[in-house]
Amino acid sequence: MPRFATIDVGTNSVLLLVADRTAENHFQPVLERAEITRLGRGVDQSRRLSPEGMEATLEVLAAFANAARALGAEGIAVSATSAARDAQNGAEFLAAAKARAGVTVEIISGEQEAQLSFASAHMDFGREAAGPLLVIDIGGGSTEFIYGNSAGRVEFRHSYDVGSVRLTERFIRTDPLTASERERVTSHLRETFAALPPPPPAAELVGVAGTVTTLYSLEHRIDPYDATRVHGGTLTRLQLEQLVERLCTLPLAERRALPGLQPKRADVIPAGALILLEALRALRLEQCRVSDRGLRWGLMAHRFGAPGA
Numbered sequence: 001m002p003r004f005a006t007i008d009v010g011t012n013s014v015l016l017l018v019a020d021r022t023a024e025n026h027f028q029p030v031l032e033r034a035e036i037t038r039l040g041r042g043v044d045q046s047r048r049l050s051p052e053g054m055e056a057t058l059e060v061l062a063a064f065a066n067a068a069r070a071l072g073a074e075g076i077a078v079s080a081t082s083a084a085r086d087a088q089n090g091a092e093f094l095a096a097a098k099a100r101a102g103v104t105v106e107i108i109s110g111e112q113e114a115q116l117s118f119a120s121a122h123m124d125f126g127r128e129a130a131g132p133l134l135v136i137d138i139g140g141g142s143t144e145f146i147y148g149n150s151a152g153r154v155e156f157r158h159s160y161d162v163g164s165v166r167l168t169e170r171f172i173r174t175d176p177l178t179a180s181e182r183e184r185v186t187s188h189l190r191e192t193f194a195a196l197p198p199p200p201p202a203a204e205l206v207g208v209a210g211t212v213t214t215l216y217s218l219e220h221r222i223d224p225y226d227a228t229r230v231h232g233g234t235l236t237r238l239q240l241e242q243l244v245e246r247l248c249t250l251p252l253a254e255r256r257a258l259p260g261l262q263p264k265r266a267d268v269i270p271a272g273a274l275i276l277l278e279a280l281r282a283l284r285l286e287q288c289r290v291s292d293r294g295l296r297w298g299l300m301a302h303r304f305g306a307p308g309a
Helices: 051-070 082-086 090-101 110-125 164-171 179-193 210-220 237-249 252-256 269-283 295-304
Strands: 003-009 013-021 027-036 075-080 105-107 133-138 143-148 154-160 204-208 234-236 287-291
Touching (some): 003 051, 013 051, 013 295, 027 051, 027 295, 051 075, 051 090, 075 082, 075 090, 075 295, 082 090, 082 105, 082 110, 110 143, 110 154, 110 204, 110 287, 110 295, 133 210, 133 269, 164 179, 204 210, 204 269, 210 237, 210 269, 210 287, 234 237
Parallel strands (some): 003 075, 075 105, 133 204
Antiparallel strands (some): 003 013, 013 027, 143 154, 234 287
């Protein structure tokens, strides 16, 4: 079977997928890895990628590309999202990625990001959904909403500049959050999401990316992380309300010790949890399915799916 790799360079983390393409044009994972490198640290204010964020990301990117080549990947597709889009020195990062990792990084738009995330969710959940599918992709710098019909056609998509890293840097200064900081985050999210069109009747929401999978792992104390236990799970609004209360009142040191939470994500997970909770409230939905997959899987199908399949 032909083997390919995709790497998703996000604001907060870098994710690798190496997969074999079957005769049925499905993809079977061979290797999946994720590292938090915080490429987007400080970008919201400075509009520049920091030397520390770039170095950490380039180191992981080179390691992931080498791992893919060692496994025999015929092609490697690499995408970068919110932080690289926003940064004035994004071209510097692209040149360094070519030199250090031997890969060409494509900076994709928020609309492309939304499309690829929806494609991934529809591959996994579209057939079993009782009605239309909604997807929310919460990243470090932005959050994408995508509405699609049962046939998989996207009918609405939009990328909002609210992400777990961006909101943390913009609004949170104390440990733990003060009530006023939490209110500022919540008010900003409610104002942002007020423009969302109402979801179609019987719509089902699927959440992708690390914030959603982390919240599910926290709720069910999944430690170490196990994708087979996370993918396809469900988070209710009540569970999220309880998680938000817990995460917003615990000091950072105590959050880092929570089972199911990567210590490097502990500083931004309160903002991430608030994003998902306010999204559910804005959509007037009571639960969210959880996807361990996401943009890297959509990119895999888009770039390496069999022609004409």
